[in-house]
Structure formats: structure tokens, C-alpha cells
Amino acid sequence: MIKNYISIFVLLMLALCCQKELNVDIVNVNPKLVINTLFNPDSTWSVDLTRNGNILDVNPNYPTVKDALVTIFDQNNQTVETLSYVAIKNPQQQFSPVERGVYKGKTKPIADQVYSIKVDVNNEIGAQAISHTPIPIQINLLEIDSSYLQSDKRVGMKIAFSDPIGTQNYYQIKILKKTKTTQAYTTSTGKKDTIRTIFETEIPFESIGETPIITGGNILLDTYFNGKMKTMQLHVYPRDPYSTSSYKQEFYDYRIVLMNLGEEYYKYYSSIGLYNDTRDNPLAQPVQIFSNVENGFGIFAGYGATKVRIR
Numbered sequence: 045m046i047k048n049y050i051s052i053f054v055l056l057m058l059a060l061c062c063q064k065e066l067n068v069d070i071v072n073v074n075p076k077l078v079i080n081t082l083f084n085p086d087s088t089w090s091v092d093l094t095r096n097g098n099i100l101d102v103n104p105n106y107p108t109v110k111d112a113l114v115t116i117f118d119q120n121n122q123t124v125e126t127l128s129y130v131a132i133k134n135p136q137q138q139f140s141p142v143e144r145g146v147y148k149g150k151t152k153p154i155a156d157q158v159y160s161i162k163v164d165v166n167n168e169i170g171a172q173a174i175s176h177t178p179i180p181i182q183i184n185l186l187e188i189d190s191s192y193l194q195s196d197k198r199v200g201m202k203i204a205f206s207d208p209i210g211t212q213n214y215y216q217i218k219i220l221k222k223t224k225t226t227q228a229y230t231t232s233t234g235k236k237d238t239i240r241t242i243f244e245t246e247i248p249f250e251s252i253g254e255t256p257i258i259t260g261g262n263i264l265l266d267t268y269f270n271g272k273m274k275t276m277q278l279h280v281y282p283r284d285p286y287s288t289s290s291y292k293q294e295f296y297d298y299r300i301v302l303m304n305l306g307e308e309y310y311k312y313y314s315s316i317g318l319y320n321d322t323r324d325n326p327l328a329q330p331v332q333i334f335s336n337v338e339n340g341f342g343i344f345a346g347y348g349a350t351k352v353r354i355r
Contacts (some may be wrong), residue, residue: 045226053118053274054307056093056196063155066275067148069255070236070283073083075095075096075137075180075245076095076096076339076340076341077094077095077109077165077168077171077337077339077340077341077342078094078095078096078113078337078340078341078342079092079093079161079163079171079173079337079340079341079342079343079344080094080258080342080343081161081343081344081345082094082309082343082345082346082347083153083155083156083159083175083177083344083345083346083347084150084177084346084347084348084349085152085177086152086349086351087152087175088148088149088150088151088152089116089125089127089147089148089149089151089152089153090146090147090148090149091114091127091146091147092144092145092146092162093107093112093114093145093147094107094108094109094144094145094340095110100221104163108145109142109145109165110129110130110145110168111165112145112163112164112165113126113162113164113165114127114149114161114162114163114240115127115161115162115164116128116149116155116159116161117158117160117161117162118157118158118159118177123297124147124151124159125149125150125151125275127149127150128147128149129145129146129147130146130147130148131146131299132146132294133145133321135154135354136181137203140251148247149156151244154177155177155178155179155180155333155348156176156177156178156179156203157175157176157177158174158175158176159175159176159177159346160172160173160174161173161174161227161344162177163260163340166203169339170339171338171339171340172339173214173336173337173338173342173343173344174335174336174344175306175308175309175345175346176306176346177306177346177347178304178305178306178346178347178348179208179304179346179348180302180304180348180349180350181205181207181208181302181348181350182206182212182275182301183203183204183205183302183350183352184204184205184273185202185203185204185205186201186202186203186204186300186354187201187202188200188202188350188354189200190237190260193327197282197284198260198279199279199280199281199282200248200277200278200280201277201278201279201280201281201300202276202278203217203273203275203276203278203300203302204273204274204275204276205273206272206273206274207266207269207270207272207273207274209270209271210269210270210271211270212265212266212270212307213262213265213266213270213304213305213307214263214265214266214305214306214307214310215263215264215266215281215302215303215304216262216263216264216303216313217249217262217264217267217276217278217300217301217302217303218246218262218300218301218303219246219247219249219298219299219300219354220244220245220246220247220298220299220300220301221244221246221247221282221295221296221297221298222242222243222244222291222296222297223242223243223293223294223295224240224241224242224243224294224296225240225241225242225291225292225294226232226238226291226292226293226294227290227291227292227295228290228326229290232338236280236311237344238350239244242258244330247280247281247283247322248280248281249275249278249279249280249281249300250279251264251277251278251342252276252277252279254276261311263305263313263314263317263335264276279334282295292306297353298354299351299354300348300351300352301350301351301352302349302350302352303347303349304347304348304349305345305347306346306347308334308336308343308345308346308347309343309346309347311334311336311343312333312334312335312336312343312345313315314329314334315332315333316333317352319331319333320332325327328341339355
């Protein structure tokens with residue numbers, strides 16, 4: 045046993061001593077445009093536009109692009125709209141507010157249409173991408189059992205929808221809630237003021253008896269129910285609101301969202317899921333996040349969504 049400890053100690057010392065410095069010439073190429081937008085018929089066009097960074101950059105923020113010409117085209121290559129730059133800052137963040145390069149429009153995508161985007165900046169080669177807007181799939185049945193299952197606060201839910209025949213569809217389900225927080229405090233004058241913030245978050249859930257293609261992605265392919273009615277059993281885990289003498293949290297406006305994803309959206313989301321599953325494994329193969337942007341990076345993908353309020 046002592047010999048084994050000595051051998052391990054010697055191997056560790058050799059490993060620590062055997063170090064060699066290598067000079068690596070990292071080419072600092074010009075940064076490329078990064079287009080990020082997931083569009084659907086319920087929202088106007090909005091494109092997050094930045095540039096990618098260099099491995100040696102110490103600035104955690106990606107460079108903003110303010111002088112781009114961002115144009116949306118329809119399936120006949122006719123101009124739909126030229127988007128306008130809008131400065132967005134978050135004054136509540138820890139560090140100095142950082143301006144993001146967001147380009148917004150006034151029109152909304154139309155379901156079952158193909159769209160393309162082209163971004164031109166000065167004399168650079170323009171980045172471009174193409175995708176389509178899938179048709180929203182209606183929810184035919186929504187049943188909720190609010191009784192607690194076992195000793196846990198799990199809510200049972202049944203959802204059913206009809207899958208279109210003859211096409212490959214990719215589905216994702218989200219359950220959303222709006223949260224209102226109220227904070228009361230006493231000023232120097234003795235007057236109590238109230239600060240209210242409202243934000244939207246997702247509620248965790250699990251599908252019972254389902255095997256999503258992507259672990260943790262809640263994405264379902266219609267491979268085994270193409271053209272049929274699909275019924276799913278869900279267990280939802282709503283958290284209790286948090287309240288103290290000076291802080292109160294309220295939940296309201298629960299909604300279930302059935303998303304019909306485009307192929308580009310599916311590939312993008314699945315690559316992110318695979319990346320998250322393997323990111324802490326040093327023996328895993330590197331995962332390349334899917335991008336459909338030509339001469340750039342990012343994602344330009346459409347989806348259709350049906351929202352039902354839970355009462």
C-alpha cells in the first residue's frame with residue numbers, strides 16, 4: 045500500500061514538472077456580423093445585431109453595430125421592410141449600461157411564408173439568411189387537475205392538438221406566468237412608496253410517458269403521430285409566491301404556449317441542448333451551435349405559436 049502511494053506521488057510530481065510553454069500565433073481576423081432573431085406572426089420584426097469577438101478580447105460585451113442596413117424580403121424577393129436601429133439599455137444592471145444593436149420594424153411576419161434577411165454595413169460583404177414561418181397549431185383540448193399529486197404540489201395537465209399530415213413538424217411547449225413584485229419602504233419623510241416590477245418567466249414541467257428527441261429541450265417530433273391527434277400528459281410545478289413584511293410577490297396570467305418550430309429553429313435549439321449536455325465533459329466532442337447565416341453567424345428562424353390562458 046505504501047508503495048502505491050509513493051508511485052502516485054511520483055506520477056503527480058512528474059506531471060507538474062513536465063510543462064512546456066508554446067508560442068501560438070492567433071490570427072486576429074476581422075469580426076463577422078452576428079444576426080439573432082426568432083420571428084413569429086404575433087410580433088413585429090426585431091433583429092439583434094452584433095459582431096463576434098476575438099478569443100483574446102477582455103471586453104465581455106460584443107461590439108454593437110449601429111450603421112447597418114437591415115432589410116427583410118418576402119418569398120418573391122420583394123422588400124417587406126427596412127428595419128430601424130433602436131438603442132436599448134438596461135439601467136438596472138450591475139455594470140454601466142451597455143447599448144445593444146437592435147433593429148426593429150412595424151410589420152409582422154405572415155404564417156406559412158418564406159422570408160429572407162440581408163444586412164449590409166458600409167463596404168462589407170453582406171450577411172444573409174432565409175427561413176419560413178410555420179402555421180400555428182391550435183390546441184384542441186386543455187384539462188387541468190389542480191389537486192396535489194402524492195405529497196408534492198404538482199398540477200396535472202392534459203393537452204391535445206391535431207398534427208398536419210404529410211409534413212415534418214417540430215413542437216415545443218412552454219408554460220408562462222407573469223409575476224408582479226411589490227416592495228414598500230419608508231423614506232426620510234416617513235412616507236411609504238411602492239415599487240412595482242412585472243416580468244414573465246417559464247414554469248417548469250415534465251411530460252409523462254414522452255421521450256423528447258432532445259433531452260431537456262421539450263421538443264417533440266411528429267414522427268410517430270404524423271397527421272393524427274396528439275395527447276400529452278404534463279406535470280406542472282408552480283412555485284409558491286414569496287412574501288415578507290416589505291416584499292410581496294404575486295403570480296397571474298398563466299398561459300400555455302404550443303410552438304410549431306421551423307426546421308432552422310429546431311436545429312438551432314437542438315445544438316444548444318447538446319452543447320449544454322456536454323459542456324462540462326472534457327472528453328466530449330466539441331459541439332458547433334447551428335447557424336443558418338451566410339457570411340456571418342447566428343440564427344434567423346421562424347415559428348408559429350398558439351397561446352391559451354389558464355384560468
